[in-house]
Amino acid sequence: xxxxxxxxxxxxxxxxxxxxxxxxxxxxxxxxxxxxxxxxxxxxxxxxxxxxxxxxxxxxxxxxxxxxxxxxxxxxxxxxxxxxxxxxxxxxxxxxxxxxxxxxxxxxxxxxxxxxxxxxxxxxxxxxxxxxxxxxxxxxxxxxxxxxxxxxxxxxxxxxxxxxxxxxxxxxxxxxxxxxxxxxxxxxxxxxxxxxxxxxxxxxxxxxxxxxxxxxxxxxxxxxxxxxxxxxxxxxxxxxxxxxxxxxxxxxxxxxxxxxxxxxxxxxxxxxxxxxxxxxxxxxxxxxxxxxxxxxxxxxxxxxxxxxxxxxxxxxxxxxxxxxxxxxxxxxxxxxxxx
Numbered sequence: 021x022x023x024x025x026x027x028x029x030x031x032x033x034x035x036x037x038x039x040x041x042x043x044x045x046x047x048x049x050x051x052x053x054x055x056x057x058x059x060x061x062x063x064x065x066x067x068x069x070x071x072x073x074x075x076x077x078x079x080x081x082x083x084x085x086x087x088x089x090x091x092x093x094x095x096x097x098x099x100x101x102x103x104x105x106x107x108x109x110x111x112x113x114x115x116x117x118x119x120x121x122x123x124x125x126x127x128x129x130x131x132x133x134x135x136x137x138x139x140x141x142x143x144x145x146x147x148x149x150x151x152x153x154x155x156x157x158x159x160x161x162x163x164x165x166x167x168x169x170x171x172x173x174x175x176x177x178x179x180x181x182x183x184x185x186x187x188x189x190x191x192x193x194x195x196x197x198x199x200x201x202x203x204x205x206x207x208x209x210x211x212x213x214x215x216x217x218x219x220x221x222x223x224x225x226x227x228x229x230x231x232x233x234x235x236x237x238x239x240x241x242x243x244x245x246x247x248x249x250x251x252x253x254x255x256x257x258x259x260x261x262x263x264x265x266x267x268x269x270x271x272x273x274x275x276x277x278x279x280x281x282x283x284x285x286x287x288x289x290x291x292x293x294x295x296x297x298x299x300x301x302x303x304x305x306x307x308x309x310x311x312x313x314x315x316x317x318x319x320x321x322x323x324x325x326x327x328x329x330x331x332x333x334x335x336x337x338x339x340x341x342x343x344x345x346x347x348x349x350x351x352x353x354x355x356x357x358x359x
Contacts, residue, residue: 028207
């Protein structure tokens with residue numbers, strides 16, 4: 021168990037760094053700086069916790085009993101809450117002065133006796149996890165779109181609840197055994213999150229749009245949805261707006277004389293997909309035609325021509341939608357395959 025805990029602790033630190041880089045590369049401008057900061061802080065705290073676990077399990081450095089470690093325990097749940105709130109409750113995502121209340125539990129790291137601080141931190145963390153579970157349940161009308169992803173993230177959620185419950189009963193397991201289990205749980209949660217993001221790279225944007233539709237009253241009461249969709253299809257077919265790598269939800273909504281909320285709801289309710297997914301599908305359809313009709317064009321040039329900013333984004337989107345790489349698609353459907 022200790023060896024597995026050490027391996028997953030190391031993996032968690034590497035994974036936290038990779039996710040932090042992805043956060044910092046958020047060029048779409050859709051994520052608020054405050055939420056992005058909270059996400060980065062959450063990753064840093066989890067990496068720090070895993071570093072402390074590895075140090076104690078490998079070298080008997082008693083970090084889990086130090087105040088700095090306990091402070092991280094208290095801080096990680098509020099930071100994750102303030103990050104995920106933007107995704108799950110978009111209407112309430114703007115930072116407010118009363119958000120400072122979320123820092124109050126961290127004072128307990130200094131005020132409570134050492135033997136009570138850890139269980140209290142896990143108790144508070146369980147409360148935040150229950151909020152998260154409640155918000156995820158509100159997305160159940162969208163579960164058909166996110167069935168696999170909800171299953172993976174739900175497993176991570178159950179792991180977190182189990183650890184929180186175990187942490188509230190410090191005598192249940194010996195210190196090192198609990199630390200090893202805690203390190204394993206964090207590592208498994210990172211693994212599940214990475215697996216989910218690999219399967220659906222744009223999951224964050226899609227969940228945000230789904231949540232926006234779920235938590236607000238309809239914005240389409242006075243919109244001719246069929247006419248709006250016809251205009252959208254015309255713009256995509258005749259002007260190929262999707263080839264612009266900077267195409268954004270607000271820019272497309274303005275072309276359709278809609279608000280961003282209206283366009284997001286229109287795509288979610290009438291087409292069953294997010295803006296990000298819709299644009300990727302348009303780009304992939306155009307790429308499929310180019311791959312077959314222009315056999316001399318490189319895969320990179322095709323991806324850039326249809327609106328992808330980087331080859332890696334093109335490959336990820338193509339695998340997500342077609343289940344294969346662009347090169348494999350060309351071999352199966354290109355001129356050579358038709359001879």
